[in-house]
Amino acid sequence: MKIFHLPDLGEGLAEAEIREWYVKVGDEVKVDQPLASMETAKAVVDVPSPYAGKIAELHGKVNDIIKTGAPLVTFDTGEGIVDKGSVVGKLETSEKKWDEGEVIIGSAKASSGNVKAMPAARVLAKQMNVDLSLVTPTGPQGLITPDDVKKFISQQAPTVSLPGETEALHGIRRVMAQAMAQSHLDIVPVTIVDDADITDLPPGTDVTVRILKAMVAAARAEPALNAWFDGKKLERKLWEEVNIGMAVDAPEGLLVPVIKQVEKRSDEELRQLIDKYKKSASDRSIAPADMQGATLMLSNFGTIIGRYATPILLPPMVAILGCGRSRETVMPRQGQMVIGRLLPLSLTVDHRAVTGGEAARFLRAVIQHLQGK
Amino acid sequence: MAEITLVEAVTQALAYEMQADPSVIVMGEDVGKNGGVFRATVGLLDQFGPTRVLDTPLAESMIGGLAVGMAVSGLKPVAEFQFMGFIYPAVDQIINHASRIRNRTRGRMSCPVVFRTPSGAGIHAPEHHSESTEALFAHIPGLRVVIPSSPARAYGLLLAAIRDPDPVIFLEPSRLYRYAKQEVKNDGKALPLDTCFTLRVGEDVTLITWGAMVKETLAAAHQLSEEGINAEVIDVATIKPLDMETIFASVEKTGRCIVIHEAPLSCGVGAEIVAQIAQKALFSLKAPPERITGFDTIVPYAKLEKYYIPSEKRIIDAVHRLMEFA
Numbered sequence: 001m002k003i004f005h006l007p008d009l010g011e012g013l014a015e016a017e018i019r020e021w022y023v024k025v026g027d028e029v030k031v032d033q034p035l036a037s038m039e040t041a042k043a044v045v046d047v048p049s050p051y052a053g054k055i056a057e058l059h060g061k062v063n064d065i066i067k068t069g070a071p072l073v074t075f076d077t078g079e080g081i082v083d084k085g086s087v088v089g090k091l092e093t094s095e096k097k098w099d100e101g102e103v104i105i106g107s108a109k110a111s112s113g114n115v116k117a118m119p120a121a122r123v124l125a126k127q128m129n130v131d132l133s134l135v136t137p138t139g140p141q142g143l144i145t146p147d148d149v150k151k152f153i154s155q156q157a158p159t160v161s162l163p164g165e166t167e168a169l170h171g172i173r174r175v176m177a178q179a180m181a182q183s184h185l186d187i188v189p190v191t192i193v194d195d196a197d198i199t200d201l202p203p204g205t206d207v208t209v210r211i212l213k214a215m216v217a218a219a220r221a222e223p224a225l226n227a228w229f230d231g232k233k234l235e236r237k238l239w240e241e242v243n244i245g246m247a248v249d250a251p252e253g254l255l256v257p258v259i260k261q262v263e264k265r266s267d268e269e270l271r272q273l274i275d276k277y278k279k280s281a282s283d284r285s286i287a288p289a290d291m292q293g294a295t296l297m298l299s300n301f302g303t304i305i306g307r308y309a310t311p312i313l314l315p316p317m318v319a320i321l322g323c324g325r326s327r328e329t330v331m332p333r334q335g336q337m338v339i340g341r342l343l344p345l346s347l348t349v350d351h352r353a354v355t356g357g358e359a360a361r362f363l364r365a366v367i368q369h370l371q372g373k
Numbered sequence: 374m375a376e377i378t379l380v381e382a383v384t385q386a387l388a389y390e391m392q393a394d395p396s397v398i399v400m401g402e403d404v405g406k407n408g409g410v411f412r413a414t415v416g417l418l419d420q421f422g423p424t425r426v427l428d429t430p431l432a433e434s435m436i437g438g439l440a441v442g443m444a445v446s447g448l449k450p451v452a453e454f455q456f457m458g459f460i461y462p463a464v465d466q467i468i469n470h471a472s473r474i475r476n477r478t479r480g481r482m483s484c485p486v487v488f489r490t491p492s493g494a495g496i497h498a499p500e501h502h503s504e505s506t507e508a509l510f511a512h513i514p515g516l517r518v519v520i521p522s523s524p525a526r527a528y529g530l531l532l533a534a535i536r537d538p539d540p541v542i543f544l545e546p547s548r549l550y551r552y553a554k555q556e557v558k559n560d561g562k563a564l565p566l567d568t569c570f571t572l573r574v575g576e577d578v579t580l581i582t583w584g585a586m587v588k589e590t591l592a593a594a595h596q597l598s599e600e601g602i603n604a605e606v607i608d609v610a611t612i613k614p615l616d617m618e619t620i621f622a623s624v625e626k627t628g629r630c631i632v633i634h635e636a637p638l639s640c641g642v643g644a645e646i647v648a649q650i651a652q653k654a655l656f657s658l659k660a661p662p663e664r665i666t667g668f669d670t671i672v673p674y675a676k677l678e679k680y681y682i683p684s685e686k687r688i689i690d691a692v693h694r695l696m697e698f699a
Contacts, residue, residue: 067422097553100523
């Protein structure tokens with residue numbers, strides 16, 4: 001398309017009146033072919049066509065006044081407008097749709113679930129894993145301060161306060177409290193219980209000594225239980241010798257003297273050692289060296305009372321055998337009811353270091369040895 | 374209702390207002406016969422004649438001065454500078470006169486002029502055709518700086534700028550000129566100045582941007598939504614004065630914000646926005662505010678241009694950084 005603007009038909013004439021059109025829309029015209037007769041203030045003149053092409057539009061009717069420079073005729077020159085749209089750079093028109101969806105003038109005005117908190121309070125809350133929306137703000141304009149977070153944390157960890165005068169733990173009772181708490185934190189314990197039928201043991205048998213020997217036999221059957229375990233490095237050490245720590249109930253708390261190399265000792269030696277350690281434990285004369293190096297543990301709580309228990313391990317050991325009080329009971333034997341004697345056993349192992357199968361086979365070996373098989 | 378490009382929306386707004394208000398004058402280099410370097414004024418000379426559409430000499434200082442003179446004499450000039458890099462000869466007229474007429478005359482006179490110019494990179498042009506120096510003008514008291522980001526906003530905001538009694542720097546993102554088409558009703562309805570437009574509602578992070586960067590920002594927001602992160606996208610539109618209320622409301626909701634602009638980092642408009650957020654919305658922030666911007670360099674030539682313009686990826690990476698804060 002090309003637009004022909006009315007040229008100055010005289011000397012600085014501002015306008016001209018259309019007297020007659022020589023062409024109509026759709027006509028094909030040649031260059032210099034007269035288009036219209038125009039009357040100016042000075043003369044009537046024919047206006048020649050500057051272009052060749054088809055007339056697309058006439059910008060006025062007869063008697064209309066056209067200003068100089070205004071469009072007179074639009075030509076369809078068949079070329080179309082080829083326009084880069086810019087003299088610099090590259091900028092092509094895309095037919096892509098501008099898809100904006102709904103545009104909000106100003107703010108979306110959504111309510112806020114976000115809390116206001118001092119940056120230090122946010123950092124503290126993140127470190128302590130505190131949900132800020134649960135913290136009661138006390139700062140200006142509902143602002144959560146670091147103190148608010150601290151207060152929230154202290155409220156979440158309830159503390160026990162004992163009434164009246166209290167007694168501070170010390171010595172072995174204190175050590176026991178710490179060791180047991182640590183054991184509870186670190187160890188993954190599993191306990192298995194069963195009974196040993198000791199009906200047929202000869203009268204006068206030293207059951208404690210026999211249990212120690214049974215533990216040696218079981219340690220040979222399942223060495224994984226006669227071992228130490230390091231949970232941080234994930235290392236274990238299997239022991240050849242069997243050193244059995246015996247939990248001894250002393251007035252000050254729990255003491256664990258260790259009977260070393262049980263596998264090498266006679267029944268008489270073992271009994272002597274047991275008696276010696278019991279005495280030295282109760283009068284606190286026991287040497288520290290005699291309480292070290294245990295590889296397995298025995299808790300003979302049945303000398304007092306109790307059937308089964310879930311004994312707690314002392315790291316780095318991985319197994320502890322608890323013996324309950326033996327009892328007479330009616331049981332079936334070869335189709336008959338007989339009165340027999342059962343020794344209840346509870347074995348706790350650290351499941352990080354010992355499999356369930358190893359634990360069960362260890363307990364089976366203890367029972368088989370006690371039953372004389 | 375026609376579907377038009379951003380540059381056609383500029384033309385449509387100019388034509389509408391020239392028709393409605395005989396005091397509106399369009400002027401600039403090649404704006405008449407040629408229709409403007411980007412064809413933003415095409416057809417206006419034919420429609421309104423040479424007394425309303427002025428082809429000026431190649432003298433930006435003169436364009437600035439002439440426009441100020443017309444404006445204080447009762448006309449409403451809309452002066453075009455061909456590229457943002459060509460506006461600087463007129464800065465004396467703009468800063469020393471246009472922005473100060475109201476103050477200088479103790480309010481007796483105002484200066485209703487619009488200085489239009491394409492801005493930003495992305496069209497493979499030499500460097501002074503590619504810059505985004507909106508912060509220079511945003512810094513000047515008495516100037517309003519407006520940057521549309523769609524055909525509809527180009528139309529509505531240009532009408533508002535022409536009708537405003539004070540000087541407006543109207544920056545048209547050249548790489549969006551013909552990027553896509555939108556239905557724009559030619560009804561003469563202006564959009565509000567000094568007001569942000571919320572283009573996308575979200576709860577997780579506020580992306581604050583304007584002009585051509587709206588394109589990359591919306592694309593990034595869409596991408597993020599596919600991984601479950603809902604970004605709120607705010608087109609600031611008027612860079613000076615800032616509609617901080619809208620920005621504060623959004624940041625208080627999301628607790629995270631990134632300002633994205635094509636202009637260089639240092640002393641950019643992003644710095645002003647982040648400073649105000651730090652002062653007024655600090656306690657709602659879950660993460661430090663970020664700015665994703667062009668670099669502190671001259672805009673490079675065509676081959677490196679795409680590395681200069683903040684990419685969708687840079688925006689997404691920044692959002693991921695902020696989302697690491699609880």
